[in-house]
Amino acid sequence: MTVVLETRNLVKKFGGITATDNVSFKLRKGARHALIGPNGAGKTTFVNQLSGVLQPTSGTVLLGGQDITGWSARRRAISGLARTFQINQLFADFTPAQTIVLAIAERENKGWEWFRPAGTRSEYVDEAVELLRSLGLSDVLDQRVGSLAYGRQRLLEIAIAVAAKPHVLLLDEPAAGVPESERDQILDVVSALPEEVALVLIEHDMDLVFRFARSISVLVNGALFVEGTPSEIANDPRVRQVYLGEEELLHV
Amino acid sequence: MTDFTDDRLRARESVISGSRWYWPEFLFWIAAASLFFLVPTKLTLLSEIFILGLMALSIDLVLGFAGIVTLGQAAFFGLGAYSAALMAKHGYGAFLFGIIPVNDPLLGLVVAAIVAGIVGFATSFLVLRGSDLTRLMVTLGVGLIIEELANKMKSVTGGSDGLQGVMPAPVLGKWDFDLYGQVAFCYTLAVLFVMFMLVRRLVHSPFGLSLKAIKQNPLRARTIGMPVNARLVAVYTIAAMIAGVAGGLLSQTTQFGSLDMVAFHRSADALLILIFGGAGYLYGGLVGAVAFRVMQDFLGNITPQYWQFWLGVILLILVLFVRGGILGLLRNGREFLSHPGAAKAGAGAVLRALIERRSPLALIFFKGAAKKVISDKRSERDGESGKGAGGV
Secondary structure: OOEEEEEEEEEEEEOOEEEEEEEEEEEEOOOEEEEEOOOOOOHHHHHHHHHOOOOOOEEEEEEOOEEOOOOOHHHHHHOOEEEEOOOOOOOOOOOHHHHHHHHHHHHOOOOOOOOOOOOOOHHHHHHHHHHHHHOOOHHHOOOOHHHOOHHHHHHHHHHHHHHOOOOEEEEEOOOOOOOHHHHHHHHHHHHOOOOOOEEEEEOOOHHHHHHHOOEEEEEEOOEEEEEEOHHHHHHOHHHHHHHHHHHHHHHO | OOOHHHHHHHHHHHHHHHHOOOHHHHHHHHHHHHHHHHOHHHHHHHHHHHHHHHHHHHHHHHHHHOOOOOOOHHHHHHHHHHHHHHHHHHOOOOEEOOOEEOOOHHHHHHHHHHHHHHHHHHHHHHHOOOOHHHHHHHHHHHHHHHHHHHHHOHHHHOHHHOEOOOOOOOEOOOEOOOOOOHHHHHHHHHHHHHHHHHHHHHHHOHHHHHHHHHHHOHHHHHHOOOOHHHHHHHHHHHHHHHHHHHHHHHHHHHOOEOHHHHOHHHHHHHHHHHHHHOOOOOOHHHHHHHHHHHHHHHHHHHOOOOHHHHHHHHHHHHHHHOOOHHHHHHHHHHHHHHOOOHHHHHHHHHHHHHHHHOOHHHHHHHHHHHHHHHHHHHHHHHHHHHHHHHOO
16 A cells, blocks of 8 residues: 655654654555554654644655655645644634535635635535534534534534545544543544545544554654554553553552 | 435525625615715715725724734825825826826726735735734834835925825716815715725635634644635735725825825724724724714814813723624624523623622623523523434
């Protein structure tokens, strides 16, 4: 399978702290990949460099074989790299319908249209409605985003990223803060995404990770610690050491 | 599961509803036009109000929609005013392509828009970065520079003596500006209406939607592929052009160009007018301009020297207690009316506060109590729809 996203020797330093330590990482088309690691392992920092929110100190990021290290977040977005945020980044005063229609208009490069009212392109509205329905947001599609329940907002966060029809989708803790009972819905939504899209999931909920992922990378102290299939990772004593290590030390 | 056709209708409605004409809008424009017959002695004042409103509209576009605070809009207003004035002064007797008189008013407005637009474009890059405070200072700085340039370039602008001999050709070659301001009234109202309709189209288009998105969350806007900086440059330039047109209207209809037209107080007044009327509503600038001048007249009659004191008091009350200015007040009022009990709860809270605390500030309790009733009602309703969603 072709590699869609790749990093080579990626390093990010904040002062004396190395948040990303020489990470070389490959993501193949259609991947269902999970990125796990203890708190402060540098998972979000890594994703921020992939999506262009942060610039790496050194190293390169490649999208579809092309060096995109110096590209802006916007340019990466229109080249097919979408992401969700750990903390919701939504347009609070819009409705979900407005949000998705706008996202589609931007994808289709119609964001400069200034005379024709938004919403008069019925194909955009239809697409937005279908997307929102598939995420179970149809009943609230005309309500103010800021007034939606948190779980609903998390789903909209995913919907915005999906509306861009990305090749690569980075999901930064999509279930963070979502009640246990609604997590399955988020997993269902993520699992139902088109097969050819390469997905990267950052998640603390191991149950979710092992149900979703076909491959897993473990990040520790900013460095890639180990990669493998879910069963390999689950049975790897070093990974257990990392996750349980501190506790064991405490017991000793 | 909700019905697809129904979802589509609701989605379309939620995206498109803002662009639809709402009946008070018709009323507003009919009322504006009928003033021609209702108060024929105040036409000059009314033209001035329209011009103020157009300038406030230009600020609304950058502040109310794109979220850029500015204290320098007078720079573009003044550039437009001088451009149109110079065209009218030196263009007399000259013809463009042999037919259009160079001092034609509409041509003057086009030039005013272009000149203001060029300077707006050039300075727009300065407001891209930085916080609100930086933007406030940068726009203020640009305004002061333009103001001082106008003062120093005496040979062009007439400096503090002003620009005399501004003689625009008849509007559309037919109507000469008259002493009663009849042509000026119709001309400014027509230009205001056309500009307003263009802005109205703009804010409800995908471009306008993207501005509101940038105002709410620039990070998210970027990550859905929106060229945030280019959009801000574009809207700042467009707003500068509109302010330029407003300035051109003023120098043409008063047949005079002066430093007052580029002065800082104009930026501050226009911002105040917008806040007064309500930013982000489109009509806020127009409503604010009317309220501002009427108040100026009214308060000026009572206390000719201290009218600004009362203006300040009213401004403070509006900003502290009524978010969204006059139009915000109207919107809240409508909400109160549609929620029986809200106004009652508010009045009750004020009375209680007056009796228990003997505080003259008891009024502030009105909003809190009334809001609570409304939000309770709302969460009740959302709770119901939430239950419906649980079944999905």
